Amino acid sequence: MKIDATTKLAFSIFENRGVHAVLLGSGISRSAAIPTGWEITLDLVRRVAQVQGEPEHADWAAWYTAKYGGEPNYSQLLEHLADTAAERRAILDGYIEPSTEDRAAGKKLPTRAHRAIARLVRAGYIRVILTTNFDRLMENALRDEGVEPVVVASVDALAGAVPLSHASCYLVKLHGDYKDARILNTDAELAGYPAEYDRLLDRIMDEFGLIVCGWSGEWDHALRAAVMRSVNRRYPLFWAAQGGHLRPRGQELLDHRRGVVIPIDDADSFMEALQRSVETLAQTGAPDPASVGLAVASARRYVAKPEFRIPLEDLVRDQLALITVTLDEQRANPPKGGYQKEVYCQYVETNEQGTEALATVAGVLGRWGDNGSLELVLDVIRVLYVKAREVQSGYPPYFEVRTYPAVLIFSAYGLGLVRAGQWETLQRLLTAELARDHRGVRRMVDALFAWAWAGAEHFSHFPGKERHKTPSSDRILSVLSTWSHAFMGVLHDITPNFARFEILASLAYTDLHEQTALERGLNTDFSNRTPVGLSSWNELVAAPIVDELAGKWGDELLAAGFARTERARLDLFMRGFRGVIATESWR
Secondary structure, X not given: OOOOHHHXXXXXXXXXOOOEEEEEOHHHHHHHOOOOHHHHHHHHHHHHHHHOXXXXXXXXXXXXXXXXXXXXXXXXXXXXXXXOXXXXXXXXXXXXXXXXXXXXXXXXXXXXXXXXXXXHHHOOOEEEEEEOOOOOHHHHHHHHOOOOOEEEOOHHHHHHOOOHHHOXXXXXXXXXXXXXXXXXXXXXXXXXXXXXHHHHHHHHHHHOEEEEEOOOOOOOHHHHHHHHHOOOOOOOEEEEEEOOOOOHHHHHHHHHOOOEEEEEOOHHXXXXXXXXXXXXXXXXXXXXXXXXXXXHHHHHHHHOOHHHHHHHHHHHHHHHHHHHHHHHHHHHOOOOOOOOHHHHHHHHHHHHHHHHHXXXXXXXXXXXXXXXXXXXXXXXXXXXXXXXXXOOOOOHHHHHHHHHHHHHHHHHHHHHHHHHOOHHHHHHHHHOEEEEEOOEEEEHHHHHOOOOOOOHHHHHHXXXXXXXXXXXXHHHHHHHHHHOHHHHOOOOXXXXXXXXXXXXXXXXXXXXXXXXXXXXXXXXXXXXXXXXXXHHOOHHHHHHHHHHHXXXXXXXXXXXXXXXHOHHHHHHHHHHHHHHHHHHOOO
């Protein structure tokens, strides 16, 4: 079985998130009609010469050398042509900044390749970009995707930049920025980088794989030297070249790094195809079981020791970032056409796969955590809920399923609390503020309890679930049954504990109603006063649980804050819920 190099690279990027750096040369900006620094320098020479009455020459660099005794120098030319920085910037703007006509023609704007790279950065697959270009197309493409890069275009900027390991996007403009007259152009200028740049490049070459596009490898001597200095090949080098052919000096670099050449037609089509391939893997690939197991094992080790509080929060933060990337990808690439059940079901499964690690960690925190764990989980749920609600247009099933990760984490944490008998913490989870809107404060239980959740009704769209009474509860129970071995212990069937969680969520929900309203519900349909769940029809499971909650655990629940701490209110709820069981189990 022969796998093409682009597919091989896509798998490497997907499986090794954030460990590939991109090296871009002038070819990446070619379709934007942006001239290279050398082309600008020669054009300035031509314009100066023609103003002085010089006829047209085939080789302006040779003319300049013969006349002035040295190579054309970008910085020196600008200094002679303009006295102030503002004047120099005005000269360069004509080469780099798009005019109205340029914009209409799509020139001097980020190319399709720039935008594909920016999407990979936004999704967390690429963190480091090296470029020999001094235009700002890469920065603009990143900002269009909502990414604010750390830009290093000089030694001064490098000294003041955040550490490489702390940046979500680190853009190094090796030859400078066109707004800065210190850009590097000539052979002499490109012969060596400052020592600070060499140290940075040595680190990047050692710690990252390299994806090269738009760079020939023939010139830029200092950059060539950095590649040749690197001896560590822990991650591969991939070099995208037109037709798969490199020039001799480029081939020398490829051979030294034992890299792989990728034949391409052009940078735009290559980068777009690569980004689509990685996105496809993200949508269809299940998480690595080893990575999920590692996250859960780490959480179990950290949760018991206060001195591991910071590593625990870092673990949760990293897992949260992975889920937000999925939500960002869904927002950036909404489904085309009308609503399709198959697409909706794929969204659900993608969100389940992406949430498994963090939801399982939440279950561990519920089982063995403390009040600090509660605050951490509440923060996670709020972040996910707000992120999901950034999209509120389109077909309801599509945008409501974006809050499904928050539902899963809420449910897993609650299940862990039930297993531990942490009734007070459970009550605080259920009644904690989730968000505020035009209706006022929304509590966790109001929006994320399966039967109160706005997306619950759409789970009947799964094949075979059309006639299920509680498709959302059934689905969540099934998913948590698969994940819960890490925090539910030796229990093979988590259904009773899940039923306890749902019944107590229903009890917390009734805090919205005065007691008189609950009393009226006894004479009508009590389920109209509160969402219920799978316990409403599963009498064999629910009936003994209602008895134990009303009996031996009743005092503990009241002490924890359930039923507004009122015994009469608790008894009223249990009477109403028994009525729901008796009614629904016969339907």
